[in-house]
Amino acid sequence: MKPPVVGFAGMTHLGLVSASAVAARGFQTRCFDPDRGLIDRLVQQDWPVLEPGLDELIRGNGARQTFTSARDDLRSCDVVYVAPDVPTDDHGRGDVSGLTALIRDVAGAMNPGAVLVILSQVPPGYTRAIGAWPRERLYYQVETLVFGQAVERALKPERTIVGSADPAAPLDSRFRAVLDAFGCPILPMRYESAELAKISINCCLVASVSVANTLAELCEKIGADWGEIAPALKLDRRIGAYAYLAPGLGIAGGNLERDLATVRRLSEGHGTEAGLISAWLRNSRYRRSWPLRQLHERVVSRVDEPVIGILGVTYKENTHSIKNSPAVALIRELVSFRLRVFDPAVRASSEWHPRMTVSEDPLTVCEGADALVIMTPWPQFRALKPGDIAARLRGRVVIDPFSMLDRAAAVAAGLEHVVLGAPLLVHAE
Amino acid sequence: MTLSHVHNQPRKPERVVVLGSGGFLGRRLIGACAKAGIETVGLGSRDIDLADISAGARLAERLRPEDAIVFLAALTPDKGRDSGTLMRNLAMARAVCEATRAVAIAQLVYASSDAVYAFATPLISEETPAAPIDLYGVMHRTRELMLAAEANAPLAVLRLTAVYGTDDTHNSYGPNRFLRQALKDGRIPLFGNGEETRDHLHADDAVDLILKVLSHRSTGLLNLATGKSQTFRAVAEIIAARAGRPVEIAPSARQNPETHRHFDVTNLLIAFPGARFKPLDEGLAAMLADMRAHASA
Numbered sequence: 152m153k154p155p156v157v158g159f160a161g162m163t164h165l166g167l168v169s170a171s172a173v174a175a176r177g178f179q180t181r182c183f184d185p186d187r188g189l190i191d192r193l194v195q196q197d198w199p200v201l202e203p204g205l206d207e208l209i210r211g212n213g214a215r216q217t218f219t220s221a222r223d224d225l226r227s228c229d230v231v232y233v234a235p236d237v238p239t240d241d242h243g244r245g246d247v248s249g250l251t252a253l254i255r256d257v258a259g260a261m262n263p264g265a266v267l268v269i270l271s272q273v274p275p276g277y278t279r280a281i282g283a284w285p286r287e288r289l290y291y292q293v294e295t296l297v298f299g300q301a302v303e304r305a306l307k308p309e310r311t312i313v314g315s316a317d318p319a320a321p322l323d324s325r326f327r328a329v330l331d332a333f334g335c336p337i338l339p340m341r342y343e344s345a346e347l348a349k350i351s352i353n354c355c356l357v358a359s360v361s362v363a364n365t366l367a368e369l370c371e372k373i374g375a376d377w378g379e380i381a382p383a384l385k386l387d388r389r390i391g392a393y394a395y396l397a398p399g400l401g402i403a404g405g406n407l408e409r410d411l412a413t414v415r416r417l418s419e420g421h422g423t424e425a426g427l428i429s430a431w432l433r434n435s436r437y438r439r440s441w442p443l444r445q446l447h448e449r450v451v452s453r454v455d456e457p458v459i460g461i462l463g464v465t466y467k468e469n470t471h472s473i474k475n476s477p478a479v480a481l482i483r484e485l486v487s488f489r490l491r492v493f494d495p496a497v498r499a500s501s502e503w504h505p506r507m508t509v510s511e512d513p514l515t516v517c518e519g520a521d522a523l524v525i526m527t528p529w530p531q532f533r534a535l536k537p538g539d540i541a542a543r544l545r546g547r548v549v550i551d552p553f554s555m556l557d558r559a560a561a562v563a564a565g566l567e568h569v570v571l572g573a574p575l576l577v578h579a580e
Numbered sequence: 581m582t583l584s585h586v587h588n589q590p591r592k593p594e595r596v597v598v599l600g601s602g603g604f605l606g607r608r609l610i611g612a613c614a615k616a617g618i619e620t621v622g623l624g625s626r627d628i629d630l631a632d633i634s635a636g637a638r639l640a641e642r643l644r645p646e647d648a649i650v651f652l653a654a655l656t657p658d659k660g661r662d663s664g665t666l667m668r669n670l671a672m673a674r675a676v677c678e679a680t681r682a683v684a685i686a687q688l689v690y691a692s693s694d695a696v697y698a699f700a701t702p703l704i705s706e707e708t709p710a711a712p713i714d715l716y717g718v719m720h721r722t723r724e725l726m727l728a729a730e731a732n733a734p735l736a737v738l739r740l741t742a743v744y745g746t747d748d749t750h751n752s753y754g755p756n757r758f759l760r761q762a763l764k765d766g767r768i769p770l771f772g773n774g775e776e777t778r779d780h781l782h783a784d785d786a787v788d789l790i791l792k793v794l795s796h797r798s799t800g801l802l803n804l805a806t807g808k809s810q811t812f813r814a815v816a817e818i819i820a821a822r823a824g825r826p827v828e829i830a831p832s833a834r835q836n837p838e839t840h841r842h843f844d845v846t847n848l849l850i851a852f853p854g855a856r857f858k859p860l861d862e863g864l865a866a867m868l869a870d871m872r873a874h875a876s877a
Contacts, residue, residue, distance in 0.1 A: 433707060440846040444807075447849050452856050487853040 154178060155325040158228030160257045161235030161250075161271070162189055162218070164200045165296050169234055169270060171208045172305035174216035176332035182218045183225055185256065190220040201471045201496055204302040222260040229325040231261055234270035234294070239405045239474075243412035247273055251281070258283045266326045270294050272349055272406070274413050278314055278342040286316035288323055291342050293349045298404060299469035310336045314345025353410040354428075357402060359395040361431045364438045367398035367572030377572030378554070398571040400477035400526075400552055401439035402431075403466035408475060439477045442524050442550050443484050445569050449548045450522045457488055458545070460516035463527025464494035471496050478526035479503055491516045495529050514539060521546035528553040537561040537568075582706050583736065583793070583800040583851040590795035594646035594686065595619045599630065599639075599676070600653030604748045605691065608787045609650060616791065625653070631671040636678025643679060648687040648794050649733070651676055657716050658750055666715045673723040677730035687797050688733035689790060694741045694803065694841070696721045705844040706801050734799045738790065741805040741843065744863065745783030746870040755780055755860075758816050759867055762823040763875075772834035774813030779805040779843050782863040785856075792852050806857040807845035818861050822868055 155178065159170035162184035174180035184190055189199065198205055209216060217224075225231055233254050237245045250271050258267065267284040269277075269291045278291040291314035295304050311330050313322065318339040322330070330337050340348070367377040381396040390396075402408055411428050418425035450457050466476035473479050482490060482503045490507040492499040493516045499509050510516045513532060517523055517540050525532055532555045540549065540556070541564040549561060554570040561568035562576045569575060596613050600606045601622025613620040621642065628638050630653055643649075653672055655665050680688060695717035696710040712718045724737050744755040751757050758768045781804060789804050813829070820827035848855060858866075 436707075437703075437705075437844060437846070440850075443849055444846060451849075451854055484850045485853065 152324060152328065155229035155328055156181065156227055157329055158183060158225040158231035158257075158261075160184070160222075160225065160231060160233045160253055162186075162193060162199075163236040164202075164298075164301070165236050165270060165294055166232070166234035167193070167198070167200065168202060168205065168296065168301040168305050169232065169294065171205065171212060171216060172302070173232075173329060173332075174212040175208055175306060176329075178215070178329060178332070180212070180216045181224050181228055182216060183220070183222055183257070184218075185220060185222065185253075187220040190218050193218040201469065202301045203299065203469055208302055208306075222256060225257060225260050226262055228261070228265060230266045230268060230323075230329055231257060232268045232270045232292070233257055237271050237273070237409075239409045239412075243405070243408035244416075245272070245274065245409045245413070247271075247277065254281060254283050264288075266290065266323045268292050268326065272409070273346055275343050275346040275350075275417065278346065279316070287320070290315050290322075290326060291345050293345055293352075296406075298472055299467055306333075308333055308335050310338055312345050312348050313337060313339045314342040315339055316342065318344075350410040350413055353407050354414065356395045357407055357411065357431050357435075358427075360397075360399055360402070361434045363396045363398045363572075364401075364434055368438075370572045371574060374574045376574065397553075399438065400441060400571075401435035401437075401475075403439075403475040403477060404472060405474040439480060440484075441571065442477070442481050442526065442552065445550045446485070446522060446524065446548075449550075449567065449569065450546065451488070454521050454546065457521040458491065458519060459485060459488055460491045460510075460520035460523040460544075462493055462513050462516060462523065462525045462532055463529055464492065464497045464499050465527050465529075468527055468529045473497060476527075481524070481526060482507065491518075491520060494527065495531060514543060517543035519543070519545050522548040522550065524550040525553065525555050528555055532556075537564040537566055540564070541566055582847040583798045583802040585851070586734070586797035586799070587795070590792070591797075592616070592618055593648045593794045593797070595621065595644065595648070596794060597621045597623065597643065597647050597649045599623050599649060599651045599672075600691075602626070603652055604745070604750070605743065605783060605786060605790075606652050607747070608745070608783050609652070609790060612787045612791055618794075621647075628675075630675045631668040632675075633671075635672070635675035637682070639675055639679035640682035643683040643685055645684060645686070647683075647685045648689065648797070649676065649680070649685060650689045650691065650790060650794070651727075652691045654691075654719070656750060657714075658752070661715060663715065666719050669719045670722055670726070673726045674730075677726055680731045680733045685733045687736065687794065687799075688727060688731055689736045689738065689793055690724065690727050691790070692720045692724055692737050692739045693717070694739050694805070694843075696724070696739060697841075699839040699841065702840070703842050703844050704803065704805075706803055706847050734797070736793050736798050737801045738793065739801070739803045740786055741779045741781050741803070741841070743781050743783050743786050744867070746867050748783070754778065754812065755815055755819070755864060755867070758812075758819050759864070759871060762819045762827045763825075763868075763871060766823075766825055767828045767830055768816045768820065769830045769832060770812060770816060771832060771836070772838065773831040774811055774816055774829075776838050777809040777811050777840040777842065779807070779809045779841060780815065780860055780863070781806055782858040785858055789848075789852065789855065792855075798851065802848060802851060803843055803845070804848070805843035805845055807843055807848075808857070808860075809840070809842045810860055815860065815864070818864050819868070822861075822865055824868075824872075 157178045158181045170182045266288045293312035370377045415428045464478045493510040537560045548567045550569045552571045602624035698711040748756045816829045
């Protein structure tokens with residue numbers, strides 16, 4: 152069989168990374184987006200998202216991967232993925248109207264015998280109801296995008312979950328050829344199962360993080376250290392080496408929030424018990440304010456008109472995304488105080504805070520500040536020397552939720568080093 | 581719903597009408613307003629009996645459209661825990677609703693209570709569902725709903741936790757009673773070993789927060805608490821250490837299950853950045869000094 156030509160529609164984060172991974176597996180890949188300005192940027196190799204390894208991947212694909220704003224260019228494709236990012240609102244509700252419009256647009260241009268695959272995340276019931284393409288050649292494939300690790304996960308998926316109208320029927324051979332190129336297990340199932348499988352994965356991740364958050368807070372109060380406990384849990388086969396057990400500052404980024412909102416909405420509609428979802432969301436909101444509570448207890452309640460330095464604005468490292476970022480929330484909540492802010496990827500907006508100075512490097516943030524808060528675990532912050540920070544700070548408090556600084560060195564430098572899930576250590580004179 | 585501000589920068593309210601001006605918090609609030617140069621009208625039960633059928637109309641006669649009302653008046657549990665007390669308290673809220681429908685005012689601040697919460701929740705926030713377990717809690721929750729539904733005024737509901745301070749006439753289990761017992765008897769009896777935790781808010785801090793709510797013309801819901809809970813044992817020990825005389829702390833066999841109360845005050849810190857609270861040992865020391873001065877006068 153001649154290798155299938157693969158099309159992708161929707162060149163935002165998910166579509167661009169996924170298309171690049173398919174091209175890297177040797178397939179001719181046509182990347183379409185109706186936004187001509189976006190396609191012009193892509194042709195100029197100006198990528199709209201920050202992902203480690205993406206630039207090298209696309210450059211390595213060379214002529215196999217092409218970009219176009221002409222939907223008729225998809226007519227020559229055997230398999231067409233529709234993969235725009237689905238936006239979410241402040242309540243975590245996804246808006247699939249753009250996806251639906253794109254599917255209908257693309258379906259009108261495709262070869263009638265081709266395969267259409269929905270890759271964007273959709274609520275259960277969406278694929279069966281779409282009606283824009285014959286069901287025997289319509290699939291839903293679960294995406295595995297993780298911001299900051301998207302390229303690695305797209306190239307080496309652990310498994311591929313495929314929703315189809317009839318999971319007992321063999322997959323279309325052209326679609327199967329694309330999936331086989333990734334060399335991982337393929338799990339066909341009903342559309343609805345596949346749609347819920349993605350949500351189920353995310354619920355399990357949130358459950359793990361919520362457990363870690365709940366017990367990490369207890370650690371802070373009773374003198375235990377979650378950093379000592381988590382490795383023991385990961386050696387338990389029932390929990391696993393890759394379990395999400397790092398405590399954090401709540402759920403952010405938009406995707407997990409969307410899935411929780413979907414489960415809650417479905418449960419309300421169908422009358423199933425879902426109190427756990429509300430508990431996770433409550434825990435997330437509570438943990439997001441952990442830095443504010445620490446700042447109040449250790450600085451604001453003791454120092455008049457404090458100056459506060461903040462490192463990191465994005466919701467996690469290696470991304471431009473600030474969706475539901477705890478750092479942005481903190482900046483807004485500190486509206487009464489003077490701030491200095493630095494992030495390697497995003498310039499903080501004066502709309503967030505009128506008395507904020509945007510610094511050009513991390514140490515400048517520390518100059519004369521009463522406290523430093525490291526809100527995003529960017530790898531470069533790990534290289535900061537506590538002695539350099541201590542020499543520039545006016546105060547002693549460093550709130551470092553993700554323990555980016557060397558803890559022993561921070562304490563030795565006389566810093567009050569406050570981390571998630573660990574008791575406060577104080578330098579013994 | 582949490583608190584939101586009409587004025588991001590504080591502004592002096594035109595006039596503050598304090599209902600319950602003769603009470604522990606009312607007197608302090610009027611004093612604090614005077615100190616801040618805010619015109620006040622204090623109304624106590626001798627001025628208007630808010631439980632009376634004509635109280636709404638009489639209160640309306642005293643109001644101006646630019647007024648902010650701070651509704652502190654209530655018959656507390658020491659005045660009665662029965663349904664009759666409940667109904668009188670609700671009649672007071674009805675009068676306030678009637679008055680604000682006759683004269684639309686700038687703001688209505690209702691001093692509710694953490695009695696609207698059950699003890700089952702380890703950490704209470706504004707999201708915690710109100711689930712009162714006695715008629716006093718039911719009274720506050722019902723008043724909140726009455727004011728939200730029937731008062732014609734932007735409403736701030738403040739749920740105060742255990743408030744303590746000099747001149748508090750209530751003698752419930754906690755700092756005020758412990759102080760009197762320490763000075764009078766040299767003995768502080770505890771339930772069990774005093775393991776239960778509560779969040780103790782000094783009256784000055786409560787009044788300061790009410791003033792902030794007035795000056796920002798805030799609306800919504802906020803718990804007024806410090807976020808730092810202490811055991812009754814710890815309270816007793818602070819008092820014993822400062823009483824200036826030997827004080828026995830006397831545990832007893834526990835008759836009821838232990839209950840605890842902790843507050844997540846994140847919303848308060850967001851609403852009023854930089855809010856500070858008097859540490860409990862300082863607050864108790866100030867009370868002791870006041871009581872000694874009063875005794876020697």
